[in-house]
Amino acid sequence: MPPPASTLVRRHGRVTRVTHWINLAALTVLLLSGLQIFNAHPALYWGDVSTFASPWVSLFAAERGGEGVGVTKIGSAYFETTGLLGFSGGEVRGIPSWATLPSYRSLADGRRWHFFFAWLFALNGLVYLSAGLIGGHVRRDLLPAPDQMTPRHLLREIADHARLRFPKGEGALRYNALQKLTYLAVIFGLLPLMVLTGLSMSPGMNAGFPWLPELFGGRQSARTIHFISAGLIVLFVVVHVAMVLVSGPVNSLRSMVTGKFAIRQGEP
């Protein structure tokens, strides 16, 4: 049987493609510079203030037989994490140097990178959202269709995902329901949450909008949620990239660069 013929269709609009890659660059810098900032006080708390004696998460170093030992405390559990968290590269540091921007310790430089790219991230997000809401991208491509939301269909999608089976033909023309729900959660949940929890940490913004930190249970809670949301974004990216790799990396990447996506004729 000859290989099925494929046709190129237009998949992603220009705004989606441009903002996607700017977003990737901004999030990368924000993550690495954010970890640099975190290293200035690698501990997390709930509430308005820091309870220094009992952070719910902290990375610190101890000494054993003249050697530095990295320790991670989560709740009341302690884990030895030498080389990764608490102590790495022969020095006391929460997050290792390969995961921070800059790699050497500099809170001032970390903040500069972070706030410049925070603006880029926020403005880029605004462009994407306004274009997506006005141009119909959100309604057309991201809101699940009624037929996708039946329990039967969702169960099938979960089974297909588990077996890494994805449509290559007509079915690939639209996002599947799990994909749509995930994108919606990230775009309208996680990313705005990063902005709001970030702003909650600003003492200047707090004066004008005191309800902002209160919304998250206080400034230190906002900082904690900022950190957890960053972790969830990393998790999303890992799964997102894995899905791109298993579902056809060349086709997916091309569609996000040139907009053109190949679908196989005569296949689901």
Next chain:
Amino acid sequence: MDRRRWLSGLTVAALGGVLGACDKLTMSAGVQRGLARAEGLTRRVQRLVVDRKALAQEFTPAEISPDFRANGSTSPGDPEYRALVEGGFADWRLVVDGLVERPLSLSLAELRAQPARTQITRHDCVEGWSAIGKWSGARLGPLLDRAGLKEGVRYIVFHCADTLDPNAPPALGRYYESIDLIDAYHPQSILAYDMNDAPLAVKHGAPLRLRVERQLGYKHAKYVMRIEAVADLSGIGGGQGGFWEDRGYEWYAGI
């Protein structure tokens, strides 16, 4: 096995290359200038969306932190300061000068007789932690009015008694800070002499520290000796408006 080692070696080398490039970028003056532009944008937008007189959130006595951390200088070794501590700050005077009509020199008792304000606020350190404390002090605005600011004053500079970086030349090693007139005349901007109903402890900046509640902790200069009204910041310290600002931190620390 060899291939795995080769691959991991390659990964480490590539990562090292990227890290090195990022560090080089960070250290380049042009990149620093570019990134620092965001600070001006942040300041302008915050000033646009937050009312000039908007008060920082205030808390109840029950919320006061029992473990308010002190950092930066916590026990200055400067001989002049040590002598003041020995004398119970009896010889301490706050000097108000620079571009003012009537330079002042005030004792602690005189300062305590000034229009005052008490507030329970949250202190946010640039490092990321927060603590709530109760502060009482002389309001900065009325004090500046008493001295009478001359035409052209744009910033108020706070010169401190503590040397935080003994390895730097004195002009750069001594702590100082500056704020603009919007924050200087903000109702919560006070020169605090009491913390949690007791005279300020040495580690928290005795006998006097600035509270500028809508900015991060490093703006709240401790051990204040002299207040100077100036038209620009270029001639002071490293020229960036403060000890930490001379070391790359934002002058506008509302974020």
